[in-house]
Amino acid sequence: DAGITQSPRHKVTETGTPVTLRCHQTENHRYMYWYRQDPGHGLRLIHYSYGVKDTDKGEVSDGYSVSRSKTEDFLLTLESATSSQTSVYFCAISDSRRIEQYFGPGTRLTVT
Amino acid sequence: AQSVAQPEDQVNVAEGNPLTVKCTYSVSGNPYLFWYVQYPNRGLQFLLKYITGDNLVKGSYGFEAEFNKSQTSFHLKKPSALVSDSALYFCAVSATSGTYKYIFGTGTRLKVLA
Numbered sequence: 001d002a003g004i005t006q007s008p009r010h011k012v013t014e015t016g017t018p019v020t021l022r023c024h025q026t027e028n029h030r031y032m033y034w035y036r037q038d039p040g041h042g043l044r045l046i047h048y049s050y051g052v053k054d055t056d057k058g059e060v061s062d063g064y065s066v067s068r069s070k071t072e073d074f075l076l077t078l079e080s081a082t083s084s085q086t087s088v089y090f091c092a093i094s095d096s097r098r099i100e101q102y103f104g105p106g107t108r109l110t111v112t
Numbered sequence: 113a114q115s116v117a118q119p120e121d122q123v124n125v126a127e128g129n130p131l132t133v134k135c136t137y138s139v140s141g142n143p144y145l146f147w148y149v150q151y152p153n154r155g156l157q158f159l160l161k162y163i164t165g166d167n168l169v170k171g172s173y174g175f176e177a178e179f180n181k182s183q184t185s186f187h188l189k190k191p192s193a194l195v196s197d198s199a200l201y202f203c204a205v206s207a208t209s210g211t212y213k214y215i216f217g218t219g220t221r222l223k224v225l226a
Contacts, residue, residue, distance in 0.1 A: 004155075031212060033213070033214075035216075040218060041218060042202060042216040042217055042218040042219050043156075043202065043214075043216040044216070045213060045214065045215075048213060058213070090155055090156065092156075094212055096212075099144060099161065099163065099206070099212055100146055100158050100161050101146075101158070101212070101214065102158060103148075103155035103156040103157075104155055105154065105155045106153075106154075106155050
């Protein structure tokens with residue numbers, strides 16, 4: 001998976017608790033992305049980063065925040081988890097030379 | 113606004129027959145177009161991309177795709193399907209400048225029957 005790891009790979013949490021998912025890359029790529037995958041919706045962009053400390057919202061950013069303090073790490077935080085955030089979350093990376101995105105293995109999050 | 117449509121939720125094809133998975137797009141300006149494949153419980157794997165140039169793009173595992181600007185389509189094709197090609201396929205589009213954000217289609221499940 002192109003030097004991308006995600007942790008944890010599986011998580012079950014309760015409604016109202018904060019949750020942080022981590023994406024770590026060893027490719028030194030500039031761009032990093034967080035997506036969620038839900039049946040019937042494909043993948044939808046939550047947030048993305050175009051450099052250290054440079055982030056912006058995607059199409060489904062409500063209830064999520066991100067941080068990128070180092071090139072290699074991109075954190076996604078669910079500030080107060082809700083059942084509608086039960087999903088599979090994917091991190092991806094790209095750079096301006098190759099453009100295509102490479103995806104991590106995913107994190108399956110269940111909010112009960 | 114950018115959008116991608118994959119009009120078929122599922123495509124069934126017999127092993128050895130040619131396969132086509134359809135994708136149409138809407139984007140301002142010239143698009144970057146991509147195909148990805150997802151096997152069960154895995155991340156997405158990059159298959160191929162169209163940036164510019166030849167309308168027929170060849171990618172991994174014998175797949176190819178044809179860019180048709182007038183029909184705003186980017187259909188994925190393979191001359192002879194394998195059972196191991198059975199998976200979920202996603203088309204994506206990106207604007208040609210900026211941060212290379214994708215818009216994904218909803219996916220097409222390909223089932224190759226032995």
